[in-house]
Every structure is written in C-alpha cells, then in structure tokens.
Amino acid sequence: MTVRPAWAGRNFLLLTGATVISNLGSSGAQIATAFAVLAAHGSATDVGLVAAARTLPLVLFLLIGGAVADRLPRHRVMVAANVLNCASQGLFALLVLTGQPPLWQMAALAALGGTGQAFFAPASEGMVLASVSGEHSGRAFAVFRMGMNGANIGGAALGGALVAAVGPGWVLAIDSAAFALAAALRAFLDAGGVAERAPGGGMLRDLRDGWREVASRTWLWAIVLQFSLVNAMIVAAESVYGPLVAKEQLGGARPWGLAMAAFGVGTVGGALLMTRYKPRRILLTGTLCVFPLALPSAALAVPLPAAGLTAVMFGTGIAVEVFSVAWMMALHQEIPEEKFSRVSSYDWFGSLVGVPVASALAGPVQDLIGRTAALWGCSALIALLTAAVLCVRDVRALTRRDRAPARDPHRPEGAAAHEAPGHQGDDAPRPTQAPPPVSRG
Known part of the structure; x- marks a missing residue:
C-alpha cells in the first residue's frame, strides 16, 4: 500500500x-x-x-x-x-x-x-x-x-x-x-532528469535575457508591477498600522496574534483547496483572489472587533494561497525551464522593492493624513491596481494546459498561445509566484 x-x-x-x-x-x-x-x-x-x-x-x-x-x-x-x-x-x-x-x-x-x-x-x-x-x-x-x-x-x-x-x-x-x-x-x-542548460554569454547577457522574458509578456510584467505596490501597501497596513490599532483599540498583542495566526491557517486551507481545484482560466481566477487582500486594511480602518478581523484574515489567507498556486501553475506552463530562475528573480525583486520604502513612509503618511485615512488608502489602492490588471486581456485569457506543447522560447507569446490545443483564439499569459509579504516563506 x-x-x-x-x-x-x-x-x-x-x-x-x-x-x-x-x-x-x-x-x-x-x-x-x-x-x-x-x-x-x-x-x-x-x-x-x-x-x-x-x-x-x-x-x-x-x-x-x-x-x-x-x-x-x-x-x-x-x-x-x-x-x-x-x-x-x-x-x-x-x-x-x-x-x-x-x-x-x-x-x-x-x-x-x-x-x-x-x-x-x-x-x-x-x-x-x-x-x-x-x-x-x-x-x-x-x-x-x-x-x-x-x-x-x-x-x-x-x-x-x-x-x-x-x-x-x-x-x-x-x-x-x-x-x-x-x-x-x-x-x-x-x-539527472533535469535537462542541461547551455552556458550563457555572461552574467549581464543572462540578466538581459531574463528581462526580455518578463517584458515580452504583458500579463507577467503587469502582475509583477501590481504586486510591487500591493505588497508595499500590505506591509504598511499589517506591519506598521496593524499592531498600533491592536494595541489601542482591539486589546493588545493577543488578538493581533490570533488574527495573524488565522491568516496562516487560511493559507493552509487555500493550499488544500488547490490540491482539488484546477481552474481553467488560471490568472483570471488568481487575480480575482487578490481583491480580498484589500479587506484587512479596511477592517483595521473601521476597526472591526477582534473576532471580525480574525475572520477577515482567515479568508484573506485562503485567497492569497489560491492566487499563489494559480500564479505558479501559469509560470510553470509558460516560462522556458532554462530561464525560470531568472524570471523568478525579477518577480521576487518586483515584489520586494517597495517594501522598505513603504515601511519607512508609513509613519510620516500617518502623521500627515491620519491612520484611518492611510489604511483606507491602502485598501483602495490594492483594489484599484487589481481592477487595472483585470483590464489586461492576457490576464483574463490564459488557459490551463495539462500538458504544455513544445515551444520555441523566442516565438512571440501570442503565436504560442493561439496554437495551444483548446485555446480557440485565447492568448496565454503566465505567472510568477506568490508575493513575499503575503505568500512566500
């Protein structure tokens, strides 16, 4: 057995x-x-x-x-x-x-x-x-x-x-x-089972090749750009403002710790869901699940009582994990294996680059407009950025393929997508992974 x-x-x-x-x-x-x-x-x-x-x-x-x-x-x-x-x-x-x-x-x-x-x-x-x-x-x-x-x-x-x-x-x-x-x-x-990768023409050339892989795919750079700001807003809300709200209005560190633990439990539940659920429109499903990331900031702005905040964080954890798995499925399907790590590094870079800036500016912004307005601003920006990404046709159209066909990595993205079995005219995008503050460990 x-x-x-x-x-x-x-x-x-x-x-x-x-x-x-x-x-x-x-x-x-x-x-x-x-x-x-x-x-x-x-x-x-x-x-x-x-x-x-x-x-x-x-x-x-x-x-x-x-x-x-x-x-x-x-x-x-x-x-x-x-x-x-x-x-x-x-x-x-x-x-x-x-x-x-x-x-x-x-x-x-x-x-x-x-x-x-x-x-x-x-x-x-x-x-x-x-x-x-x-x-x-x-x-x-x-x-x-x-x-x-x-x-x-x-x-x-x-x-x-x-x-x-x-x-x-x-x-x-x-x-x-x-x-x-x-x-x-x-x-x-x-x-032994991994195909050997031919040596490139130098570090700078490899970096340029990785950038071309990102820049040539609208769905890819759009979502990386989205999360460079989304992650910054999440860090400002949950690492700076959240503990302050918890201390002053929710009863201290204990309820805040429970809310963060609920988020972690939600990510496990989302991963369990994705062992069974195989969405056909990978990025459409994943991007729709980014909207709930605006809810914790809004819950802190109200603020909701501790039980309500815990429920919001649990649901957000599920949504984050659905996005993360859908994103990685698309990346695995669409990015040439020999360039996977370079594309992944650009995704990580985009996801992290705004975090130190957000951490540094969170306090001054609160002093300038107030904590409640800053939290509502974080929530609104996450929702607006996600809605903007949904306007990208490739994000809406990328379709899951159980078996990816052989593909010339230099062929334009649209051509490869149109030739994929079962697409019937749909363009195919691809993803990168889960953003650090919300989904990477």
Missing part, C-alpha cells in the same frame, strides 16, 4: 521535507532575532534596522541569484545558500549565548542571511516544479506550499514559546541546525 501519490517522486519529497524543516527553524528565528536585539538593550528602531539589514541584500542580489541559478545546477545553489544561512545563524546564536553582541554584528549577520535567501529563492522555485510533470504541477505546488505554510505557523508558535523558555540564542542555534539538515537533504537531490 503506497503512502504517497504516484506523482510525488523522490526529488519532490526531499524538497518538501527540507522546506518544512528550514521553515520551522526560520519562523522561530524571526521572533528570536527581534528579542535578541531587545535583550541587548536595543530599541524598536534597532529591531527595524536589523530587519532592514536582511532585506537590503535580498533585494540587491536577487537578480544575480536568478542568473546564477540558471547557469549552475540549481540544487547546488540551494545547498550553498543553506550552508551560508547555517553559518550566519550559528554565529549569531554563539554571539547571543555568550554575551550581548553590538548592533552592527547582528545587522551584518542578518545581511548574510538575506544574501543567502537571494540566491536560494530563485533556484528553489526552479527546482520544485521541475520535480513533477506538467499535469500535476498545480497539485504539487499546493501540497508543497501547504507544508511550507504549516511549518511557518508551527515554527512561529514553537519559536515564541522557546524564546520565552530558554532564550533567543538557543532558538537561533536550532535554526542553524535546521539549515544544516535542509542542506543535507537537498544535497541528495537527483538532477
């Missing part, structure tokens, strides 16, 4: 297992890092600076990471990135356990972690969907994200308890060990 579906091969199981392990550690480490800064007599601003120190190299090196992942074996890039994260977190843990490290040391180690993530993320997404056949890609990615999101929820809960029980240093040490174990699992990935 088999305990796993036939499509879930050795590589898929190794990738999913390694992701669950590393995310369990990383979710707790995010909490531990903040408390390590505070334990060293740091301020809230210092906590933000350490978080920014991780984000900045992540943004700076993402495009290079995507180009590297398309030039080298992706599993080796993933292992190297995990080793770097293991070393940085291990040293961070050692410094915290043996004293109170200065802020610059904690920021430098956080920056090393962000650098590792910049190389890991594009390579990872290229490997996950290369581990299953096209007709199973949607279900496989849904299962993968269900494990990832479940690990995020469990890791955050366990990490918070361990920080209180044994201190942040040991939680950082556990994260280092988790990265080591994940690297060991990924080292056993079999790359």
Whole structure:
C-alpha cells in the first residue's frame, strides 16, 4: 500500500521535507532575532534596522541569484545558500549565548542571511516544479506550499514559546541546525532528469535575457508591477498600522496574534483547496483572489472587533494561497525551464522593492493624513491596481494546459498561445509566484 501519490517522486519529497524543516527553524528565528536585539538593550528602531539589514541584500542580489541559478545546477545553489544561512545563524546564536553582541554584528549577520535567501529563492522555485510533470504541477505546488505554510505557523508558535523558555540564542542555534539538515537533504537531490542548460554569454547577457522574458509578456510584467505596490501597501497596513490599532483599540498583542495566526491557517486551507481545484482560466481566477487582500486594511480602518478581523484574515489567507498556486501553475506552463530562475528573480525583486520604502513612509503618511485615512488608502489602492490588471486581456485569457506543447522560447507569446490545443483564439499569459509579504516563506 503506497503512502504517497504516484506523482510525488523522490526529488519532490526531499524538497518538501527540507522546506518544512528550514521553515520551522526560520519562523522561530524571526521572533528570536527581534528579542535578541531587545535583550541587548536595543530599541524598536534597532529591531527595524536589523530587519532592514536582511532585506537590503535580498533585494540587491536577487537578480544575480536568478542568473546564477540558471547557469549552475540549481540544487547546488540551494545547498550553498543553506550552508551560508547555517553559518550566519550559528554565529549569531554563539554571539547571543555568550554575551550581548553590538548592533552592527547582528545587522551584518542578518545581511548574510538575506544574501543567502537571494540566491536560494530563485533556484528553489526552479527546482520544485521541475520535480513533477506538467499535469500535476498545480497539485504539487499546493501540497508543497501547504507544508511550507504549516511549518511557518508551527515554527512561529514553537519559536515564541522557546524564546520565552530558554532564550533567543538557543532558538537561533536550532535554526542553524535546521539549515544544516535542509542542506543535507537537498544535497541528495537527483538532477539527472533535469535537462542541461547551455552556458550563457555572461552574467549581464543572462540578466538581459531574463528581462526580455518578463517584458515580452504583458500579463507577467503587469502582475509583477501590481504586486510591487500591493505588497508595499500590505506591509504598511499589517506591519506598521496593524499592531498600533491592536494595541489601542482591539486589546493588545493577543488578538493581533490570533488574527495573524488565522491568516496562516487560511493559507493552509487555500493550499488544500488547490490540491482539488484546477481552474481553467488560471490568472483570471488568481487575480480575482487578490481583491480580498484589500479587506484587512479596511477592517483595521473601521476597526472591526477582534473576532471580525480574525475572520477577515482567515479568508484573506485562503485567497492569497489560491492566487499563489494559480500564479505558479501559469509560470510553470509558460516560462522556458532554462530561464525560470531568472524570471523568478525579477518577480521576487518586483515584489520586494517597495517594501522598505513603504515601511519607512508609513509613519510620516500617518502623521500627515491620519491612520484611518492611510489604511483606507491602502485598501483602495490594492483594489484599484487589481481592477487595472483585470483590464489586461492576457490576464483574463490564459488557459490551463495539462500538458504544455513544445515551444520555441523566442516565438512571440501570442503565436504560442493561439496554437495551444483548446485555446480557440485565447492568448496565454503566465505567472510568477506568490508575493513575499503575503505568500512566500
């Protein structure tokens, strides 16, 4: 009697297992890092600076990471990135356990972690969907994200308890060990079934090729542009304004924590839904599910009572996950495998580039127009951007194909789409993935 579906091969199981392990550690480490800064007599601003120190190299090196992942074996890039994260977190843990490290040391180690993530993320997404056949890609990615999101929820809960029980240093040490174990699992990935990619003509040429892949597809750059602003609004609303609303009007950190946990549970429910649901109009379905992302900001602007906010966050989590899986299905179907990581890196870059700006401007905007107006503005902008993306014909027309036909990657997108079986004149777009603040782990 088999305990796993036939499509879930050795590589898929190794990738999913390694992701669950590393995310369990990383979710707790995010909490531990903040408390390590505070334990060293740091301020809230210092906590933000350490978080920014991780984000900045992540943004700076993402495009290079995507180009590297398309030039080298992706599993080796993933292992190297995990080793770097293991070393940085291990040293961070050692410094915290043996004293109170200065802020610059904690920021430098956080920056090393962000650098590792910049190389890991594009390579990872290229490997996950290369581990299953096209007709199973949607279900496989849904299962993968269900494990990832479940690990995020469990890791955050366990990490918070361990920080209180044994201190942040040991939680950082556990994260280092988790990265080591994940690297060991990924080292056993079999790359024999992945087609070899011919070396390109240099890093800059590879980056230009990746940009051409994005710029030549209206649906792709439109959604990446959309999420560069949508994610910024989400971060401003939920990372800056949300805790303030919770503290002043909802009863403190407890109801806010429950609402965020409900979002995480919703993402698991959305992934479970997508193991069964296979929408035909991939991007139309996914984009319609972006509209609910405007609801948390509106709920905070009212504000809804804690129970209402929790319900809104749960529903938003489901919607986010439907978008994420639909987006990845389209990407897997439409982007040439040998350029997958470069396109993925542009998507990550677009999704993250507005986040530091939004974090920095959220306070001044609140001072200028008031928190309620700022929250309603976040909600309105998300809805308007999503409505604008629905005006793009390729977004509405992309149709799922269980088996993608052989395709000349240099052929214009419209020609390939019109020739696809069952399209009957529909143009085919493609997606990239779930945006970091709402769907990446």
